[in-house]
Amino acid sequence: MLSVADNEKLTKVGPGTPMGNLMRRYWQPVLLAREVADNDGDPIRVRILGEELVAFRDTSGRVGLISEWCPHRLTSMFLGRNEEDGLRCVYHGWKFDVTGSCVDMPNEPEEFDFKHKVKMIAYPTEEMGGVIWAYMGPAELKPVLPKFEFTQQPESHRGASKVIEECNWLQGLEGGIDSIHSSFLHRKIGEGKGIGLDGLRAEGLAGKLDVEPTDYGYRYTNSRGLPGKGQNYVRGYHFVMPHIQVRAAQLNNNGDWYKFKIAGHHWVPIDDHTTMVWNWFYSLDEALTQDEKDEEISGNGPAYVDPVTFRAAVNPRNNWLIDRDMQRKENFTGIQGVNAQDRAVQEAMGPIVNRSKEHLGQTDRAVIMTRRMLLKAVDTVADGGTPPGLGESYYAVRAIEDVLPEEDFGLDALSERMFAGAR
Ligand code: FES
Ligand SMILES: [Fe+2]
Structure with a gap:
């Protein structure tokens, strides 16, 4: 048996929970490679560790895993257009690359340079063994690749x-x-x-x-x-x-x-x-x-x-x-x-x-x-x-x-x- 408190500690995995912090130290399998097979293919929703994310394979073949929610007014990036090395939100056209950087913001005047002040949650991915893996923990603590x-x-x-x-x-x-x-x-x-x-x-x-x-x-x-x-x-x-x-x-x-x-x-x-x-x-x-x-x-x-x-x-x-x-x-x-x-x-x-x-x-x-x-x-x-x-x-x-x-x-x-x- 386990105390009620320990049971809670072991089972809850959302961001900031003790077990969630442990889980985020390891590479996690997130997608079968076939789900994001094509460059510029369809974006796909990913739910993992209580987080709502969207994955897409960009023009160069890199797999992005970013927050589902556009940082502008928070609509879903699942609706987005996967085009020229980035996923573009269909609401006002903000575009993000696989690192979560905003690479285009066509609705804001250039001189405000707002584009460089906005960053999206993005997790590094690796493709190995027909599986896309993601690391969702602190960048400086990323472990060796998951070579099972x-x-x-x-x-x-x-x-x-x-x-x-x-x-x-x-x-x-x-x-x-x-x-x-x-x-x-x-x-x-x-x-x-x-x-x-x-x-x-x-x-x-x-x-x-x-x-x-x-x-x-x-x-x-x-x-x-x-x-x-x-x-x-x-x-x-x-x-x-x-x-x-x-x-x-x-x-x-x-x-x-x-x-x-x-x-x-x-x-x-x-x-x-x-x-x-x-x-x-x-x-x-x-x-x-x-x-x-x-x-x-x-x-x-x-x-x-x-x-x-x-x-x-x-x-x-x-x-x-x-x-x-x-x-x-x-x-x-x-x-x-x-x-x-x-x-x-x-x-x-x-x-x-x-x-x-x-x-x-x-x-x-x-x-x-x-x-x-x-x-x-x-x-x-x-x-x-x-x-x-x-x-x-x-x-x-x-x-x-x-x-x-x-x-x-x-x-x-x-x-x-x-x-x-x-x-
Ligand atoms: S909500 Fe995405 S660009 Fe406005
Ligand atoms: Fe069994």
Whole structure:
């Protein structure tokens, strides 16, 4: 459990809040590159960390991320004209470049030089791994570029998608790092054809967590004994500050190795009550197949998520399309799609869950460690210090899972295989 005050501290992310200040120290994914594919293409609204912004790709190919509100009389720059290296407000014609400088002010007499006195909020961006990243913190504290291993793969070997989750970001993150839930929430039953995972994760229900802090967050394993087999199913993960999970996706449902594939999520706050869940995945062996890129099994495919608004077809207003017959005969939830199942239980808690009422057990140790780490980092930033995870150490993190003899379990069993360069 968590005190009401700490819960508030961890969940509120707007400008000037303690957690908002921590979040702004890290690069955040803001757009899929395809959303701003063309020079002088359409501007697009971006909502992140409680801020209302507009993105556009200018004539030179630079991606601007500026306030949605024109500093003149505050109409929306979303209506703006994207022309010759700047976005022009359609109300009175003020034009701003990607740095937020006003480069034209045709309605004011030149001699007043008002143009140079007006500046728009603008955040630096970088394009990497098919994703546009933004840094929204103090300019002098900008960290190294977000070179997660997936961003360094060729396009054929990687994919990324995103979907809106209708609850606070921490609920999403805590669902992601809670390994043992997948034995239940994502379980298939009977001979049904419901989408979901079964096999190993359904066999070993009680898991043992092994958690080790690192300078970017922590890494952990969940080891499940496989009844009657004399084996452990050991699954490795990383948590990278402030809201990232990296996990293995290498074994099929029978426990056979099929590809050196790694996946992860960023849970990026849109505001205090809404989250953009980023899903990314990459292969170190062969190119991803179209099926893998389409993410049908995870419930992120085109049938589940609007490719323009990123709203989910399965959401709280339609009770996540829960099908009670499917729940009796095919899978644990009656909901289709692994990530849709995740969102259902997280959204069903309400916008911000009251953590002072929980009862946490042994398998919640990763959740507890995450909260401690985040609270400490919030205080570090409030005291003028440097939070963890701003260096290059996370560039090498990757995740692995394996089926091992029963005497091998925990982090020792996977050891250096959880980092690049030690394959
Ligand atoms: S409101 Fe934008 S130029 Fe006047
Ligand atoms: Fe899940």
